[in-house]
Amino acid sequence: MGRYGYTRTARTEAPVEKVWSLVGQASRWKEWSFLTRSGTVTDGDPAPDGVGALRRFTRLGIGSTEEVVLWSPPDHLGYTIVRGFPVRHYRADITLTPNAGGGTTINWVGSFDPLVPGTGPTLRWVLNRLIGNFATSLARYADRRTSG
Numbered sequence: 523m524g525r526y527g528y529t530r531t532a533r534t535e536a537p538v539e540k541v542w543s544l545v546g547q548a549s550r551w552k553e554w555s556f557l558t559r560s561g562t563v564t565d566g567d568p569a570p571d572g573v574g575a576l577r578r579f580t581r582l583g584i585g586s587t588e589e590v591v592l593w594s595p596p597d598h599l600g601y602t603i604v605r606g607f608p609v610r611h612y613r614a615d616i617t618l619t620p621n622a623g624g625g626t627t628i629n630w631v632g633s634f635d636p637l638v639p640g641t642g643p644t645l646r647w648v649l650n651r652l653i654g655n656f657a658t659s660l661a662r663y664a665d666r667r668t669s670g
Contacts, residue, residue: 524635524642525611525633525634525635526633526634526635526636526642526643526645526646527631527632527633527634527646528630528631528632528633528646528649528650528653529629529630529631530629530630530631530650530653530654530656530657531627531628531629531630531657532627532628532630532657532658532660532661533621533625533626533627533628533661534625534626534628534660534661534662534664534665534668535624535625535664535665535668535669536625536626536661536664536665536667536668537620537624537625537626537668538596538597538618538619538620538626539596540664540667540668541618541626541628541660541661541664542595542596542597542618544660544663544664544667545599545616545618545628545660546571546593546595546596546599547571548560548561548562548570548571548575548577548578548579549561549562549570551579553663554659554660554662554663554664555655555656555659555660556581556655556659557579557580557581557585558580558581558582559578559579559580559581559585560577560578560579560580561577561578562575562576562577562578563576563577563578563587564576566590566593568593571590571593572590572593573590573591573592573593574589574590575589575590575593576588576589576604577589577590577601585606586603586604586605586606586607587603587604587605587606588601588602588603588604589601589602589604591613592615596618597617597618597619598615598616598617598618599615599616600613600614600615600616601613601614602614603634608636608637608638608641608645609634609635609636609637609645610634610635610636610637611633611634611635612632612633612634613632613633613634614630614631614632614633614653615630615631615632616628616629616630617629617630617631626664628657628660628661630653630656630657632649632653634649
């Protein structure tokens with residue numbers, strides 16, 4: 523079995539700080555994504571969303587629990603999947619970079635080992651689509667919040 527990964531990028535006219543307020547707070551993910559529930563199960567440092575926070579994301583009761591492993595407001599969030607997805611050693615980083623002409627580039631990079639041999643390519647395809655959807659939804663929502 524090998525290591526698999528993905529990189530997804532989206533752009534928004536919103537400044538980094540506004541995008542961070544959406545992605546850095548687990549409770550706000552349900553505002554801009556397809557999720558029906560989002561929030562922390564255990565607070566991190568700083569509370570509630572900092573390093574060590576366990577965050578739960580679900581859609582209709584199905585989802586994942588993730589641990590924040592890097593918390594650097596307003597531009598970098600790193601997390602691992604603790605349970606809810608058939609992977610090992612999953613690590614993802616969301617980096618927000620100011621654009622020269624204004625706005626923000628959202629860069630979402632992740633890597634993992636498949637839990638079940640032979641499922642790596644399928645999981646990469648699923649995660650590439652899923653995370654692409656998250657990045658695009660985040661950018662669109664931030665745009666609407668900026669223009670309104």
